[in-house]
Amino acid sequence: MNLCFILCLVSTSLTFTLVYGGVGSNVSYDGRSLIIDGQRKLLISASIHYPRSVPAMWPALIQTAKEGGIDVIETYVFWNGHELSPGNYYFGGRFDLVQFAKVVQDAGMYLILRIGPFVAAEWNFGGVPVWLHYIPGTVFRTYNQPFMHHMEKFTTYIVNLMKKEKLFASQGGPIILSQIENEYGYYENYYKEDGKKYALWAAKMAVSQNTSVPWIMCQQWDAPDPVIDTCNSFYCDQFTPTSPKRPKMWTENWPGWFKTFGGRDPHRPVEDVAFSVARFFQKGGSLNNYYMYHGGTNFGRTAGGPFITTSYDYDAPIDEYGLPRLPKWGHLKELHKAIKLCEHVLLYGKSVNISLGPSVEADIYTDSSGACAAFISNVDDKNDKKVVFRNASYHLPAWSVSILPDCKNVVFNTAKVSSPTNIVAMIPEHLQQSDKGQKTLKWDVFKENPGIWGKADFVKNGFVDHINTTKDTTDYLWHTTSILIDANEEFLKKGSKPALLIESKGHTLHAFVNQKYQGTGTGNGSHSAFTFKNPISLRAGKNEIAILSLTVGLQTAGPFYDFIGAGVTSVKIIGLNNRTIDLSSNAWAYKIGVLGEHLSIYQGEGMNSVKWTSTSEPPKGQALTWLL
Structure with missing residues (x-):
């Protein structure tokens, strides 16, 4: 820190x-x-x-x-x-x-x-x-x-x-x-x-x-x-x-x-x-x-x-x-x-340190007026101690300091808590109102389509660094490409599924094939890459691969932290008749941000820029869904 x-x-x-x-x-x-x-x-x-x-x-x-x-x-x-x-x-x-x-x-x-x-x-x-x-x-x-x-x-x-x-x-x-x-x-x-x-x-x-x-x-x-x-x-x-x-x-x-x-x-x-x-x-x-x-x-x-x-x-x-x-x-x-x-004698007095036994010591402050303050500490984190200080006996709980503003009377010990306790707890509320005569709670829902919305910002063979592309104007960066699958592929006849293999420098990603959600991959917060691997459903003909890469807060410190990147580095499909297709050098279309964010649908007049659907139950298991 x-x-x-x-x-x-x-x-x-x-x-x-x-x-x-x-x-x-x-x-x-x-x-x-x-x-x-x-x-x-x-x-x-x-x-x-x-x-x-x-x-x-x-x-x-x-x-x-x-x-x-x-x-x-x-x-x-x-x-x-x-x-x-x-x-x-x-x-x-x-x-x-x-x-x-x-x-x-x-x-x-x-x-x-x-x-x-x-x-x-x-x-x-x-x-x-x-x-x-x-x-x-x-x-x-x-x-x-x-x-x-x-x-x-x-x-x-x-x-x-x-x-x-x-x-x-x-x-x-x-x-x-x-x-x-x-x-x-x-x-x-x-x-x-x-x-x-x-x-x-x-x-x-x-x-x-x-x-x-x-x-x-x-x-x-x-x-x-x-x-x-x-x-x-x-x-x-x-x-x-x-x-x-x-x-x-x-x-x-x-x-x-x-x-x-x-x-x-x-x-x-x-x-x-x-x-x-x-x-x-x-x-x-x-x-x-x-x-x-x-x-x-x-x-x-x-x-x-x-x-x-x-x-x-x-x-x-x-x-x-x-x-x-x-x-x-x-x-x-x-x-x-x-x-x-103890303020005055601590700041104006002279101090003496004395040992009162194993793990126990006293620091005594005195000034010219005769004022005296003492701190007696027990640094043993397991065992209480009983000590004699200036001909008086004192009990010190494990891992504690006793404060004696007059070198006689303990006014405070750090291990003895007398303050009351309160607990602030978040209690779940049912979304359905139970009182008679009240309307059922309603949710307004807007679901985005996966992939490029509007026109692509640019198309490039291979991958770009996520942070250098978004410049932190948004957490989101879309990558889309396509692949042609021959109708004679063996996996189509057998009903088996190839797997999508993605490597990324972080921080997280959502994968889609033909606009259907395939899963999420997440890093561990370190600088190292993470791997996403999931079976996917492909069909004969053209298939769209869409990846939504996300950052979850940029680095906060460290040597040359401003040069630590993020984002997708490799995409492959494995399990196609025992071969692997590397899509990393494909032409990828990129779009910075997601549509709802671009339209500011979460605030002010932007809320009216899309069509919302009302429901009494918020949808579950749906990606790219805005709830209001």
Whole structure:
């Protein structure tokens, strides 16, 4: 996922100005934490991505986060949602970034703006516009002039927009950190020296924006000055910044995981999430960000892939529908309260670590006023422990941290969940209304004919790359060809069936012969090809072979991910009198998209562009069927 570090604009001796409600606050940082209004701050942050919820949800989501003990909201900026074509910008609806930032500001919270503009984030094409791939000579995320030109142009546009709206901390806005690039250190080894040059360029480019706030960047293990390296993994308690002048920050603590079609429903127990957060602050952490705190929904065709689901619920503390997920939200709220009780001594005191036995240790923080706070952890994931600390006995459940704000009384243990539990379940509804006097539910149905609709877009011998052909304007690409079968073929006399053998780089396909559905083939989400093999019914004379190739979200990250292709690579018919016919070099007619999509029959006036058939029961087992 998204492993991050912080890129800062200036040295730690400089300050930034934050103004809320007309009151100015100096913002700086040192080796312990961010400093706001002259005070070190322990910050708890929550990722909420504005395009993954609708604007009407934003105020309630942010308020629910605040009630859960959150100080900061964090979001990516989604380049391909904003720059629809070169220089053509969009900031409406779910992509109203300015409005989202102002909702955060109105709630009295801070904002971390991860401009990127590469984001990964299980978002289609990693957030980079597909059109950029087709600008000659472009290679994503390398020391490549076309890519760097457009990346800098968009980054500058976003920075200037935020400045215009006075949203940076120095202007009285909520933005206290910004990000350039994302997860780059993980892939830098693939790009070799070219990657190091690009990372350095990105850092300098960010510095030149003059936003007067620090910048964040992900997973740059050899981060150049003035970069603060931060942690992003399951083991951030063990992380130590490369410089003592840099605070210890965790930019992505994963409370769950995303879903894939055909995959398991991921779940991370709240006890484990709480343990990770408590251990991080026990070991000197100053900022923890949950990725995600509200995951939301991948609306439209924004889900990356292959095979990432529309739901981006993430098993987050606030679920996909904006409801607190209990006990996760409630247990973490109590954790945040307990940590905040220790804030001053954690950030201003000195720490001592002592062993209390096998797998048990205490980190004790004290300051000059005599204040004391302690975190006692049991990292044994199977066995409870009983320990003596400062002449008092304490019971520690397996894999838990106890928080003692006064070094005496345990106010919270990460393994002891007292928050109530709720379960949101989807209950199937019968399509037939049972109440007397009510009409039966009706479905309007439109079924497309398989194969080329209208005129073919082009005809070519052999196959084309699916993505390079559709340019992600649609998920669908039709391929059609024909084959002549002699009436004397033995299989016709015996009543046996030959088989259609298709190889594809993904992601899925539907096969038709003479407009009859023959089956579906699907990849496994990896870069490797998959094979479809099914018996088919052929007749004497001309037979039409039609293949509908589909993508299910484009790659989101990885070395040179923008060059990973998709689509059909080979088509053969086997079992014809013990011989094989290879259709791969045939003349194939191509059509981009499907008819209903082209006519926009799923919205507005487009619904009237086809003839719908009414039925009380939705059809089953029919391919290419639209239901309304």
